Amino acid sequence: xxxxxxxKVIGAYDSPFSHRAEAALRLKGVPYELVLEDLRNKxxxxxxxxxxxxxxxxxxxxxxxxxxxxxxxxxxxEAFDGPALLPADPHDRAMARFxxxxxxxxxxxxxxxxxxxxGEAQKGYMKEIxxxxxxLEAQLEGKKFFGGDTIGLVDLAACGFARWLGVxxxxxxxxxxxxxxxxxxxxxxxxxxxxxxxGACLPDRALLLEHFSAKKEMxxxxxxxxxxx
Amino acid sequence: xxxxxxxxxxxxLGFWVSPFAQRCRIALAEKGLPYRYVEEDLFGGKxxxxxxxxxxxxxxxxxxxDGKPVNESLLILQYLxxxFPETPSLLPADPHARAHARxxxxxxxxxxxxxxxxxxKLKGEPHRQARAEMIEILKTLEAELGEKEFFxxxxxxGFVDAxxxxxxxxxxxxxxxxxxxxxxxxAPKLAAWAARCGERESVAQSIYSPEKVYDFIGELxxxxxxx
Numbered sequence: 001x002x003x004x005x006x007x008k009v010i011g012a013y014d015s016p017f018s019h020r021a022e023a024a025l026r027l028k029g030v031p032y033e034l035v036l037e038d039l040r041n042k043x044x045x046x047x048x049x050x051x052x053x054x055x056x057x058x059x060x061x062x063x064x065x066x067x068x069x070x071x072x073x074x075x076x077x078e079a080f081d082g083p084a085l086l087p088a089d090p091h092d093r094a095m096a097r098f099x100x101x102x103x104x105x106x107x108x109x110x111x112x113x114x115x116x117x118x119g120e121a122q123k124g125y126m127k128e129i130x131x132x133x134x135x136l137e138a139q140l141e142g143k144k145f146f147g148g149d150t151i152g153l154v155d156l157a158a159c160g161f162a163r164w165l166g167v168x169x170x171x172x173x174x175x176x177x178x179x180x181x182x183x184x185x186x187x188x189x190x191x192x193x194x195x196x197x198x199g200a201c202l203p204d205r206a207l208l209l210e211h212f213s214a215k216k217e218m219x220x221x222x223x224x225x226x227x228x229x
Numbered sequence: 230x231x232x233x234x235x236x237x238x239x240x241x242l243g244f245w246v247s248p249f250a251q252r253c254r255i256a257l258a259e260k261g262l263p264y265r266y267v268e269e270d271l272f273g274g275k276x277x278x279x280x281x282x283x284x285x286x287x288x289x290x291x292x293x294x295d296g297k298p299v300n301e302s303l304l305i306l307q308y309l310x311x312x313f314p315e316t317p318s319l320l321p322a323d324p325h326a327r328a329h330a331r332x333x334x335x336x337x338x339x340x341x342x343x344x345x346x347x348x349x350k351l352k353g354e355p356h357r358q359a360r361a362e363m364i365e366i367l368k369t370l371e372a373e374l375g376e377k378e379f380f381x382x383x384x385x386x387g388f389v390d391a392x393x394x395x396x397x398x399x400x401x402x403x404x405x406x407x408x409x410x411x412x413x414x415x416a417p418k419l420a421a422w423a424a425r426c427g428e429r430e431s432v433a434q435s436i437y438s439p440e441k442v443y444d445f446i447g448e449l450x451x452x453x454x455x456x
Binding site: 097 | 294301305325327328331336
């Protein structure tokens with residue numbers, strides 16, 4: 001596919017997954033059109049191009065579709081010129097993919113449940129997510145971003161912790177990332193959000209706060225249904 | 230098993246029946262890369278080397294290359310492509326085809342083993358659900374394979390083939406018996422693909438027979454107290 005072919009992202013405003021796709025394109029300097037989905041009423045466009053999972057984001061490059069946000073990031077890195085989103089060294093690449101998957105597979109659910117459940121279950125998930133955060137904290141030693149001097153795959157994977165985490169903490173009163181316990185992660189979140197390119201496609205903080213506050217009960221119910229029976 | 234010669238700095242920590250370890254063996258064989266295989270005793274006690282090499286998950290497979298660890302089977306496969314570009318690649322060259330292959334390998338990882346476990350662990354309604362899900366998974370993979378000889382299509386035997394081939398020994402007998410279905414009936418193209426994989430040297434020398442897998446699961450069920 002010629003890099004010059006039209007690029008679209010089928011996404012959703014409040015979705016960190018959708019953000020990853022946009023952020024990758026902006027880091028590479030690739031112009032794109034954003035098509036916003038109403039996730040309660042999914043479009044034919046989305047369902048045609050992601051029939052298996054029916055989820056956002058989907059990247060359309062000409063007539064080719066790519067699904068799954070982390071795969072989209074790798075695709076953008078490979079299909080377009082511009083700053084590399086993954087390291088060049090094979091072992092470093094494997095480590096970047098490892099941490100991106102760790103965040104995706106091991107952190108997303110405990111983070112959500114730590115925020116939106118209560119009682120003993122919540123204590124368990126808080127312990128679990130804090131242990132995971134400690135591992136991420138260690139990865140940031142001596143680095144501005146997980147990718148080093150520049151934002152890369154792991155930073156994009158962790159984007160939820162740059163904007164969404166702070167908003168959830170404010171709504172719920174649950175504190176996961178503090179200056180005392182996780183200073184590097186706290187600083188990273190600020191640096192990430194302040195970056196000109198990725199910051200431009202993060203949802204506005206005040207608006208996200210408003211949207212999520214309105215959905216509090218729904219999130220708590222969702223979290224409860226995710227608990228093991 | 231083949232491949233255990235002087236090792237080019239490559240060591241694979243595995244468990245004999247693990248399809249995830251077997252993927253790596255298939256990949257190494259496809260690439261003609263010699264390596265040293267180390268069997269981990271997952272029930273007796275994991276080695277210090279394993280725990281040091283994969284401190285986050287403490288799981289096999291682990292590939293060590295000149296002492297540096299790479300974890301997670303699909304990441305190991307990609308690493309082998311990146312680190313040994315002179316060998317036959319598992320992923321195709323085109324970025325979209327690569328994304329497509331990664332997508333389907335991920336799909337297999339997310340769906341097959343979890344659903345398969347529920348087939349031999351559960352009874353009653355949860356078992357019925359698992360069976361229905363597995364048939365759906367097979368039909369989805371059948372549709373993706375289509376008329377292709379291998380999932381890799383023009384590329385030939387590739388990333389998704391190497392990822393899924395070890396599962397053929399699990400479907401035949403174990404999943405089919407516990408799940409009460411036949412792959413040949415539900416997904417005949419997939420069954421034919423499995424037979425083609427079995428004829429491939431890299432697969433034949435890397436996986437164990439369906440009978441051995443079935444016996445292993447039988448033993449495991451006893452250990453777990455499942456009737």
